[in-house]
Each structure stands twice: as C-alpha cells, then as structure tokens.
Amino acid sequence: DAMVIQNPRYQVTQFGKPVTLSCSQTLNHNVMYWYQQKSSQAPKLLFHYYDKDFNNEADTPDNFQSRRPNTSFCFLDIRSPGLGDAAMYLCATSRDRDRGYEQYFGPGTRLTVT
Amino acid sequence: AQSVTQLGSHVSVSEGALVLLRCNYSSSVPPYLFWYVQYPNQGLQLLLKYTSAATLVKGINGFEAEFKKSETSFHLTKPSAHMSDAAEYFCAGARMDSSYKLIFGSGTRLLVRP
Numbered sequence: 001d002a003m004v005i006q007n008p009r010y011q012v013t014q015f016g017k018p019v020t021l022s023c024s025q026t027l028n029h030n031v032m033y034w035y036q037q038k039s040s041q042a043p044k045l046l047f048h049y050y051d052k053d054f055n056n057e058a059d060t061p062d063n064f065q066s067r068r069p070n071t072s073f074c075f076l077d078i079r080s081p082g083l084g085d086a087a088m089y090l091c092a093t094s095r096d097r098d099r100g101y102e103q104y105f106g107p108g109t110r111l112t113v114t
Numbered sequence: 115a116q117s118v119t120q121l122g123s124h125v126s127v128s129e130g131a132l133v134l135l136r137c138n139y140s141s142s143v144p145p146y147l148f149w150y151v152q153y154p155n156q157g158l159q160l161l162l163k164y165t166s167a168a169t170l171v172k173g174i175n176g177f178e179a180e181f182k183k184s185e186t187s188f189h190l191t192k193p194s195a196h197m198s199d200a201a202e203y204f205c206a207g208a209r210m211d212s213s214y215k216l217i218f219g220s221g222t223r224l225l226v227r228p
Contacts, residue, residue: 105157
C-alpha cells in the first residue's frame, strides 16, 4: 500500500545533541510537510517542500532544518534540541492541488529530550 | 483572517449515542474542508473532505459532515458512537493563497462512555 513512513517512531535525545528524523513516501507526491505537535494541540507547520523548493514558516526556529534529497525522502534536523522541542513530529504529503489539498500523514515520531 | 474554529475541546457521549463535533470556518476559507482523526501516538487519518461537490459528505467509520455555507459550518456527526471512536478530531481548511497549507482547528477530544 502507498503510504507515508516515519522512522523512528520514538526517539530519545539529549539536550543539545543533534537529532535527525526521517520521512519517506511511496505516494509520489510532490509536496512534503513537517509539523510539530505538542500535547493536546493542533499540528503546527514548520516547513514544506514543493518539489525541491523549500518553504519555511516565519516562526520556525533556526534550530530546525530540513533536507529533501529526492521526491521520496525528507529529513528534519534539530541542531541543538531543547526541552521545549519535545513533541510529536508529523510528516505529511500532498499532490499539488489535486484532491483539494488533501494531506496524507505518517504515524509520527515522538521525540523526548532528556 | 482565515480561521477554523472547533467548539468544545472535549465532548463526552455514551456508547450508542449521537456524536456531534462542531466546526466553523471563516468565510475567507475556501470550500476545501477536512476532518481528521488522531488516535493516541498516531498520525492524522483523513475521515472525510468537502471539495465543492455534494454538501453532505460521507466518510469512513460511519462519520459524515454537512457543509453549510450560510452558517459557515462543517459539523461532524455519527449516529451511534462506538468505544473505538474515542480519539482527537481536527477540522481543517485549506488556505486561500494556494500555498498548499492547511489551517487546523484546535481539536476536540471525543470521550465515549460505556
């Protein structure tokens, strides 16, 4: 089945130690998104790629970076995680405006910062 | 301003009772509206979507929603709640600026009592 895959599902890192979260998709969608979701809150968009074009949200901290080496993969790098970065990180994809902006979400990676 | 508002952060129903989760959108949000469900430690799963076709939209798991332009509402209903429906529900609309971004409501946690 076509899907969005996130690895790992659970990640524990130390304060200040760089961490990378990965997302892959078999849907061949050209738009990929990274969201941060804290407990009992809606997902908050960090950035998205339209093909290779990177789009950063204005309030996304510089501590967060992303890479998209090809259509299928996208990475979220947190350069120096702080305790406030502990959250669920969701990757999503969509195929341009097809199907009315419908986004397909991965299962998420829960990040713990110790 | 574009916004999506969910009334009630928590809704509690008895098993077998009607489920009604409320969502209102600002008139500047285009008619691309979605309901997503999120189970604990999972990503978001699309329940249903409205994309300018039929105003009554049927989704998965017995849920449906009716788009009412005059009331700027897109409430989610299910005739008979099941214990497995207990989850967080998010209403979302697409932004008008063609940025492929979604505007999320704050979410409603559905509790189902036996």
